[in-house]
Amino acid sequence: MTALETPQVSKTEASDSERVPQPRATRGRNRTTKIRGVRAGFWVYVGLGVVLIGALFPFYWSFLIGSGDSSTINDPNMSWIPGGNFLENAATVVNDPAVNFWRALGNSIASSLLIAASVVVTSTLAGWAFAKLRFPGSKPLLVFVVATMAVPMQLGVVPLYILFSDLGWTGNIGAIVIPAVTSAFGVFWMTQYLQQSVPDELIEAARVDGASMIRTFWTIGVVAARPAAAMLGLFTFVTAWNNFFWPFIVLDRSDPTLPVALSLLQSNHFVDYSIVLAGVLLSTLPLLLLFVFAGKQLVSGIMQGAVKG
């Protein structure tokens, strides 16, 4: 978990070793090192600690309420120690016939995986072409791709709904997968990544050696794109998993995804928050597990996707 800070190993001075006679703001010390940035003072850690508590508190709160019973929330002297009813409440959620928890879990996993896989494939192909191949119209086409990122989902929902009811696909997870199989963001992201990570000489060498375009793509492009593909896949998976508006419109209540199931849970148990919040935690658990194992990649993916100033 902890990142070893190799550049700092040789420097062993404590950050508070020399007092500077100036009032200290909360922005830490104004002491630069040759290597990276400013040494963090005590207040930086305090600030970050507060932020971290803020980020984690709602999770704790849902566990606190979700492990109590229906009276917990109304108890003015509520304890800050979780009760023992979490498994009981979770069982209530899982066994509620109106919520269809297991179906929802299966639908969420299947649809998010399909969407992530297909976005990665289409983005890698298109990103490779935009980044490394020259062809007439590539610039305007890329600008067009970026422009489509500003188009809201709401602009397409009415015709998509008409289309899927015509096909008789409403209520089928195909209806949530198909509109999401490509992503303009993904293409843009892959284009940027491949532009930076593959030198042109490499492709030229391959071409001179007589490799076909597809072989060049396969042996150079795909290999170079692998780390970026993992990040894009992860990011797309999380986004698809959490998506609510379109699934809520097009799916049947008997065959939901997890967010849709949560909304049903609320309308069924709105008087009993211990059940609702147990369900919230239960449905977030798979993504939390994923985050524990792959959160590092998600962090670096978001940071690499940032627009270079």
Next chain:
Amino acid sequence: MTATATRVDESAPNRPVRPPRVISFSQRLSRWDLKVSPYLYISPFFIMFAVVGLFPIAFTAVISFMDWDLVRNSGQFIGVDQYAWILGQPQFWTALRNTFSIFLFSAVPQLIAAIFIAAMLDRNIRAKTFWRMGVLVPFVMAPVAVALIFSNMFGDNHGLVNNILTDVGLPAIQWHKDAFWSHVAIATMVNFRWTGYNTLILLAAMQAIPRDYYEAATVDGAGPFRQFRSITLPSLKPTLIFVIITATIGGLQIFDEPRMFDQFGRGGAAQQWLTITLYLYDIGWGQWNFGRAAALAWILFLIILIIGLINLLVTRRLVRDEGRR
């Protein structure tokens, strides 16, 4: 092999290119390969986008000028009546006001917080990855889930927030009854989920700023705040523009949080927190009027475009450009 390398410089001095006497089949194939391949690679994206992106957008425009019959699945052209109807609804204006109010309460504090947290993370801290993952944790929770937790915390009678307020002697707040406070509560949900994400984007931009600038500024006697204002902020400008515009596109579409803020999902008894997309859902799948829903979708799109452009111009003006480098 002629003209097979991908990057042949076409602007070479005009030597007459001698055509080879015999063009073998494999050479022809190779040329064709070079010409056609790029289009093959981008075609999956563009074909799918045409089907599930372009076609629906165009068709939404068509439907918005129609009175759509759900049973016969066809529409009758009625001109701009649907637009006129929407603009004549007081609910639309309420929804517009609420959407903007929630957007401002979420975007402004969120960006300020993200810049400051990013500045802290940009310091030379221990366990960098741990802190970065920490700020991103909320991002993996579905907005629906976030909304349920916070709706509970912002309960009018026994919510955590009101309990704390009354404990310190302040009056309890009507989070669900009062329009202003309901916007604050909903904006808090958005902030909880997105602050960390934007922090990481800004952090990436901060790390790209050359450290020599800060060293030079320190030598010149600039304090940390002066350095922040004169070096950090101007360098972040392109990223800030990007973050603000994505926040705008997302923020004006808000649906999940207001939908889950109470168990009815209609935006409150007096539409205190009805948003545009919530209203669109109600017209389309509550009243089953697709013509009006399509018109509202186009109105929303135009609003997003206009606000996005205004944002772009304002951000450009406000954040001073990097001066002489």
